[in-house]
Amino acid sequence: xxxxxxxxxxxxxxxxxxxxxxxxxxxxxxxxxxxxxxxxxxxxxxxxxxxxxxxxxxxxxxxxxxxxxxxxxxxxxxxxxxxxxxxxxxxxxxxxxxxxxxxxxxxxxxxxxxxxxxxxxxxxxxxxxxxxxxxxxxxxxxxxxxxxxxxxxxxxxxxxxxxxxxxxxxxxxxxxxxxxxxxxxxxxxxxxxxxxxxxxxxxxxxxxxxxxxxxxxxxxxxxxxxxxxxxxxxxxxxxxxxxxxxxxxxxxxxxxxxxxxxxxxxxxxxxxxxxxxxxxxxxxxxxxxxxxxxxxxxxxxxxxxxxxxxxxxxxxxxxxxxxxxxxxxxxxxxxxxxxxxxxxxxxxxxxxxxxxxxxxxxxxxxxxxxxxxxxxxxxxxxxxxxxxxxxxxxxxxxxxxxxxxxxxxxxxxxxxxxxxxxxxxxxxxxxxxxxxxxxxxxxxxxxxxxxxxx
Numbered sequence: 001x002x003x004x005x006x007x008x009x010x011x012x013x014x015x016x017x018x019x020x021x022x023x024x025x026x027x028x029x030x031x032x033x034x035x036x037x038x039x040x041x042x043x044x045x046x047x048x049x050x051x052x053x054x055x056x057x058x059x060x061x062x063x064x065x066x067x068x069x070x071x072x073x074x075x076x077x078x079x080x081x082x083x084x085x086x087x088x089x090x091x092x093x094x095x096x097x098x099x100x101x102x103x104x105x106x107x108x109x110x111x112x113x114x115x116x117x118x119x120x121x122x123x124x125x126x127x128x129x130x131x132x133x134x135x136x137x138x139x140x141x142x143x144x145x146x147x148x149x150x151x152x153x154x155x156x157x158x159x160x161x162x163x164x165x166x167x168x169x170x171x172x173x174x175x176x177x178x179x180x181x182x183x184x185x186x187x188x189x190x191x192x193x194x195x196x197x198x199x200x201x202x203x204x205x206x207x208x209x210x211x212x213x214x215x216x217x218x219x220x221x222x223x224x225x226x227x228x229x230x231x232x233x234x235x236x237x238x239x240x241x242x243x244x245x246x247x248x249x250x251x252x253x254x255x256x257x258x259x260x261x262x263x264x265x266x267x268x269x270x271x272x273x274x275x276x277x278x279x280x281x282x283x284x285x286x287x288x289x290x291x292x293x294x295x296x297x298x299x300x301x302x303x304x305x306x307x308x309x310x311x312x313x314x315x316x317x318x319x320x321x322x323x324x325x326x327x328x329x330x331x332x333x334x335x336x337x338x339x340x341x342x343x344x345x346x347x348x349x350x351x352x353x354x355x356x357x358x359x360x361x362x363x364x365x366x367x368x369x370x371x372x373x374x375x376x377x378x379x380x381x382x383x384x385x386x387x388x389x390x391x392x393x394x395x396x397x398x399x400x401x402x403x404x405x406x407x408x409x410x411x412x413x414x415x416x417x418x419x420x421x422x423x424x425x426x427x428x429x430x431x432x433x434x435x436x437x438x439x440x441x442x443x444x445x446x447x448x449x450x451x452x453x454x
Contacts, residue, residue: 023064023072027080030054033117035414036444037102037110047072055083055105085109090142090442091179098167100180100442107141107441114436114446118414122434125418126425134435137299137449139291141441142179143186146212146271147288150175150189152196154203162193162208180442182212188219188244195238199231209282214272216261218245220282226250232258249282273297274325278349284319284342289439296410296437296449297325303433303451304382304408306330313376313404315365315385315392319345320358322384322410327355334376335360368394377402384408391416393423400427407452410437414448421450429454 023045030039030051039054041062049072054060059081062074089095089103102110115136122129153161153172163175178186188210196202204227209220219239227235227248236259239246245261255267270279271286273294280286287293300322306312306329314323317335319342327333327350335358337343343362350358361376365387383404385392389412399407407424411417425431429452437447 023067025061025063025077027059027061030056030058030060032056033113035117035121035446037113037117038444041074043072043074045072049074051076052101053104054079055086057081058083058086092177093163093173093175096166097163097173097175098165098169101167101444102442107138107438110441111136111138111436111438114438118436118446118448121414121418122421126421126431129431129434132431132434134433136435137292137295137437139289139295139438139441143181143183144289144291144441145180145185146182146290147210147286148178148181148185148189149207149209151207152205154205157203158197160193160197160202162189162196181210184217185210185212188217188242191242192219192238195234198234200228201225201231211269211282213269215263216243216245218247218261218264218269220247220249222249222251224251226256235259247282253283255282273321274301274328276320276324276328276349276353278319278321278324279352280319280345281341284339284345286319287321287439292437292439293321296439297322299449300384300408300410301325301329303449304384304406306382310381311379312382312384313380313402315383315395316387317346317360318342318386320349322386323358323360324349324353324355326384327358330357330382332357332359334358334380336363336365336376338362338364338366365392366390366394368398370398373398380404382406382408384410386410387416389413389416391420393420396420396423399424400429403454405454409450409452410447411450412439412445412447414446417448417450421452424452 026043028041028043030041032040038050038052041049041051043049047070051062051074053076058079060079061077063077064072064074066073086104087106094103150162151172161172161174163173165172204223204225205221207222211218239259245264246259248256248258257266268279270277274297306326308331310330311332312326312330314333314335317323317337323333323335335346340362343360346360363374379402432453433451435449439447
């Protein structure tokens, strides 16, 4: 599983949510979307009713599931009037598998609706965004995932379920296809099962992680115990047959390379973007959509326009996805990341690419003590930050004090992004450009890029 830096958890207030059995079913019209593209539906219960799976303008019969004093969560029983935009889902597992919830809407319409809800949020919270909006970064709808993690569940020595989890459930959908996987990964996922069923100790397996990399594919089997020699040979034979780089990861985080692909480097995997090579471990986070990542990095360079005179700070730098392209164009880049192993990987990747103008630091960016500023905090010319879903609230008040002329904010959570942008706008930064990155077609997940200047 990819590792993210996790800030200290804080207790959250929880509102009462009652079972909605005593609320009557009702017919309602989908009036608009929320940020996750759930429809907000008219209803007789005087609540804000959220219903997934409806398109605006559609009329449906709704079953209330849970509710609070003001909010109701509902489920479609029957669509009475369909939108002309509704299409047939591509995947046979739609509605059961927990992924790809928006298959009933064409990809271009998904992008339009994501743009609309983000624009509405920004205009409501930040004011006018006239002249700011830029074209979305998109990719093909299917076959876009270069990385995936599938679960395994054994209900007997010779009975195995392999696939993704159901929506809001621990149950696993036994997949017969997966159209979002890169074709080479789908082939591995759909052909490895007979080999796993032949293993004497197959029940030690819990997950399989797949990567479609620049010039080879990698499968990582996660196991609780060491395989017998006979089982190892069965796995090797499978890997040789498909020319797959095969690694076993044990519960003590030890790796065993069972079959080495000629283009691979043991447990160090790699990808390239912007003519930079990035090595990473199976636990490190990388963007799963290569086409969008390539465009995203290029757009970041185009918007921020780093020059040979610039010192750039890259917060939440990971293994260097933005840091190293910035370093090719800047005088100096400072990368700061919470996961210590990824900091080491960033330093390694800088050396791998012959970039000597990169400094890398480990720091918990979810907390910040201005009375004890870290050594990496100093005046800079430009700033790039790509935080996790919690955003970057802890460092927002400090950013104006290091006086970057430009700030590029990349977000996977519009709500926390807008919260953080309010602070920067209050510090006299101005919003110059904004647009969405459709990293996960057919899902409600939305990423955005925003440029601010002073």
